Amino acid sequence: MATAPPQKPEDPRVTRFWQRYMDVLELFRVAQKRRPWYRRHVEGFIRDSPTERLASHTPETLASWLERQGRSPALPDWQFQQKVDALRLLFAHLLKLPWAAGFDWDRWSMGARSLGVDHPTVARTYEMIDKAVQSADNLLGKRHPDLYRRYLVAVRLPHYSPNTEKSYLGWINRFLRFHGDRHPCKCAEPEVASFLEHLALKRKVAGATQGQALNALVFFYSKVLEQPLGQIGPYRRPKIPRRLPTVLSPTEVQAMFAHLRGMPELMIRLMYGTGMRVMECCRLRVLDLDFEYRQVIVRAGKGNKDRSVPLPGTLHETLRKQVAWVQQLHGQDLAAGCGSVFMPEALARKYPNAQTELRWQYLFPASRVAPDPRTGVVRRHHIHQTAIQKHVRQAAAKSGITKRVTSHTLRHSFATHLLESGSDIRTVQDLLGHADVSTTMIYTHVAGIGGQGVRSPLDRL
Numbered sequence: 001m002a003t004a005p006p007q008k009p010e011d012p013r014v015t016r017f018w019q020r021y022m023d024v025l026e027l028f029r030v031a032q033k034r035r036p037w038y039r040r041h042v043e044g045f046i047r048d049s050p051t052e053r054l055a056s057h058t059p060e061t062l063a064s065w066l067e068r069q070g071r072s073p074a075l076p077d078w079q080f081q082q083k084v085d086a087l088r089l090l091f092a093h094l095l096k097l098p099w100a101a102g103f104d105w106d107r108w109s110m111g112a113r114s115l116g117v118d119h120p121t122v123a124r125t126y127e128m129i130d131k132a133v134q135s136a137d138n139l140l141g142k143r144h145p146d147l148y149r150r151y152l153v154a155v156r157l158p159h160y161s162p163n164t165e166k167s168y169l170g171w172i173n174r175f176l177r178f179h180g181d182r183h184p185c186k187c188a189e190p191e192v193a194s195f196l197e198h199l200a201l202k203r204k205v206a207g208a209t210q211g212q213a214l215n216a217l218v219f220f221y222s223k224v225l226e227q228p229l230g231q232i233g234p235y236r237r238p239k240i241p242r243r244l245p246t247v248l249s250p251t252e253v254q255a256m257f258a259h260l261r262g263m264p265e266l267m268i269r270l271m272y273g274t275g276m277r278v279m280e281c282c283r284l285r286v287l288d289l290d291f292e293y294r295q296v297i298v299r300a301g302k303g304n305k306d307r308s309v310p311l312p313g314t315l316h317e318t319l320r321k322q323v324a325w326v327q328q329l330h331g332q333d334l335a336a337g338c339g340s341v342f343m344p345e346a347l348a349r350k351y352p353n354a355q356t357e358l359r360w361q362y363l364f365p366a367s368r369v370a371p372d373p374r375t376g377v378v379r380r381h382h383i384h385q386t387a388i389q390k391h392v393r394q395a396a397a398k399s400g401i402t403k404r405v406t407s408h409t410l411r412h413s414f415a416t417h418l419l420e421s422g423s424d425i426r427t428v429q430d431l432l433g434h435a436d437v438s439t440t441m442i443y444t445h446v447a448g449i450g451g452q453g454v455r456s457p458l459d460r461l
Contacts, residue, residue, distance in 0.1 A: 070368025110387035111367035
């Protein structure tokens, strides 16, 4: 009987290398069960470039490898992020190559998250009755599919936002669950009042939350059941407190910018410089930049309204470089057969070739391609908004800011700083896209305008 040939002993230098790498994983608290996978990712990187030493790799070779890995639609997001983290620990903390500290690891890791099925960008590209009917949480779709169809028609014809559609459906389902198996047509004003009081007394919800539940039920009864509610009667309402928005000072904004870099820095600077919401910034396309008129066109903002905002002059050159980079990336995607971009169905039908044109590409693309959650077409979507939100929180923490800072805080700061510099409140209202000037008036209390601009008597002593 033939015996297996003896295995060649591993080079001691290789053994020491992997031991040092495992020490780095332990130092950075990588879970024990994940360490073998981190090693496999590094081995795969080494196997793909067998003639090149690890120390001779450059940012370009690493980015090229990550780009090739990201083009595989079968690779889950978490596994791609794990590959990025494995190589980050290798190059930045084991080999300590000079370029590794400046490599944009966050863009590759945080920017790899795919858009979900219910993401606002793609949520409306599906048939009337979809997987939501089979969901155990959707009582309306499961028990009353005809009413669910009518609800979808009623909420989409006036172009309610996907977030509003999802929120209203959630409150309708909670209402049905609260009243058990009763048909909604058999519930009327007393049942609505008891549900609203339950939210206030038992669930301890805020006044605004209770108001949102009431709006959802009023919409459901008037537009879906076609049985408008009358006088609901007395019920316990929590007091809606007056809240002032959190605003950063110009010094605090500059301190945040000092802890940002790469594409997240550009996006956060643009959000502060224009007052855009985070989703409005993520969805920008190349054609939305107007360098000649120095403006950015915000498409389908809140309320499905377009508006124009000023393009900060300090970002002109950076944005031109971003467009050139998107053009280069788009060329690579076209060569790989995945160069189309998501477009709403009406535009896709009207301009069938537009999805492969540069001007329609997202200005801030994701770091990898991914299948469309509805159609399965592999394409490059925009960066997920949670990546930018995370960068904002991290930059605020590193800056030592003790205020609660979110991406929306930049919008509040934009409005307040404009008012402080003497801008007319109507102009600020138009730039923010507010339907009513009373919404914009809240910033006058923060900016110290009017009665809020008085001097404390303590300072006169």
